[in-house]
Amino acid sequence: MAHKITRKMDLNSEDFYVEVEAPLVAERFRAGNFVVLITVPHGERIPMSIMKAEDGKISMFIKKLGKTSWELYKSLDQFEHVIGPMGKPIDVKKYGRVVVASDLVCGHAENYALCKALKEAGNYVISFQTFPTAEEVYPEEVLARPVCDEYHLTTEDGSKGEEGHYLDILEEMLESGEKIDIIFAGGSLPNLKELGDLTKDYNIPTIVTVRQIMVDASGMCGACRVFVDGEMQLACIDGPMFDAHKIDWDAALRRPMMYVEQEKIAYERCKKLGRC
Numbered sequence: 001m002a003h004k005i006t007r008k009m010d011l012n013s014e015d016f017y018v019e020v021e022a023p024l025v026a027e028r029f030r031a032g033n034f035v036v037l038i039t040v041p042h043g044e045r046i047p048m049s050i051m052k053a054e055d056g057k058i059s060m061f062i063k064k065l066g067k068t069s070w071e072l073y074k075s076l077d078q079f080e081h082v083i084g085p086m087g088k089p090i091d092v093k094k095y096g097r098v099v100v101a102s103d104l105v106c107g108h109a110e111n112y113a114l115c116k117a118l119k120e121a122g123n124y125v126i127s128f129q130t131f132p133t134a135e136e137v138y139p140e141e142v143l144a145r146p147v148c149d150e151y152h153l154t155t156e157d158g159s160k161g162e163e164g165h166y167l168d169i170l171e172e173m174l175e176s177g178e179k180i181d182i183i184f185a186g187g188s189l190p191n192l193k194e195l196g197d198l199t200k201d202y203n204i205p206t207i208v209t210v211r212q213i214m215v216d217a218s219g220m221c222g223a224c225r226v227f228v229d230g231e232m233q234l235a236c237i238d239g240p241m242f243d244a245h246k247i248d249w250d251a252a253l254r255r256p257m258m259y260v261e262q263e264k265i266a267y268e269r270c271k272k273l274g275r276c
């Protein structure tokens with residue numbers, strides 16, 4: 001069944017917003033879930049985080065990266081399939097003071113969904129969203145500000161909000177003795193590793209999204225394996241959120257780079273055909 005795209009808009013120079021009709025996914029979505037999109041008949045399956053699920057529709061933030069995302073941005077007004085919700089939702093309960101942090105497209109989508117669920121569960125939720133510059137900050141209507149208790153917008157060059165990456169500001173907060181009971185974060189993998197290194201010293205549980213290449217996204221191919229505490233886990237069914245203090249980061253950072261050459265060829269072909 002085709003799924004109609006009901007809204008598409010630019011978020012910044014690289015990312016765009018898509019809202020699509022997907023009533024069954026919207027009804028069962030829990031924070032931490034993701035979807036798999038098949039954009040055209042026989043197209044590849046691409047996993048996407050969900051920002052919100054309301055009125056039978058889901059909203060996503062998508063980066064224009066390669067063949068499928070560019071094609072979607074330029075040419076499509078429907079998806080062939082929207083499959084999900086996939087993955088394991090987070091354990092939504094009262095933790096106390098919770099930080100939710102993000103610095104990239106998928107992390108920003110999760111930030112909104114996690115803040116909303118954790119606030120509704122009675123937590124004091126502190127959200128950090130980091131963008132490179134003021135020009136790249138998303139429109140206010142999609143930021144996590146209204147769904148948290150304390151909001152920190154940061155830009156790396158200081159042109160809007162607080163100056164620096166959320167890692168710098170969080171480190172200052174922790175050094176000053178501010179109490180944080182748990183941290184959830186998504187976005188750049190190297191920064192999530194750094195976050196885990198930082199919070200380990202303070203003994204703060206830290207749950208992060210480990211984005212790995214997914215093929216079937218249903219636990220059968222093994223493509224998305226992540227090693228956690230020495231055990232093999234599958235990001236598509238056991239994750240995608242895992243304990244940052246237990247992840248084998250060397251392997252997790254290496255795997256997403258495996259198909260860069262093939263991805264380049266697919267994008268060049270798509271550009272030649274005028275679809276990207």
Ligand SMILES: Cc1cc2nc3c(=O)[nH]c(=O)nc-3n(C[C@H](O)[C@H](O)[C@H](O)COP(=O)(O)OP(=O)(O)OC[C@H]3O[C@@H](n4cnc5c(N)ncnc54)[C@H](O)[C@@H]3O)c2cc1C
Pocket residue numbers: 034045046047048049050060061062063064065066067068069070105106107109210211212213214215240256257259260263264267
């Ligand atoms: C759980 C999860 C949530 C995600 N959420 C988002 C999101 O909210 N917004 C967003 O823009 N992107 C998200 N991604 C990444 C997204 O799936 C890729 O950006 C997309 O597949 C790129 O496809 P492409 O053809 O445009 O680019 P390609 O040129 O095919 O790929 C560009 C890069 O995207 C990644 N990628 C490609 N194919 C896959 C795949 N099958 N599975 C996972 N990663 C892949 C690789 O790092 C690759 O180098 C998520 C990935 C996962 C695993």
Ligand code: FES
Pocket residue numbers: 213214215216217218219220221222223224225234235236237
């Ligand atoms: S994508 Fe195949 S096992 Fe996870």
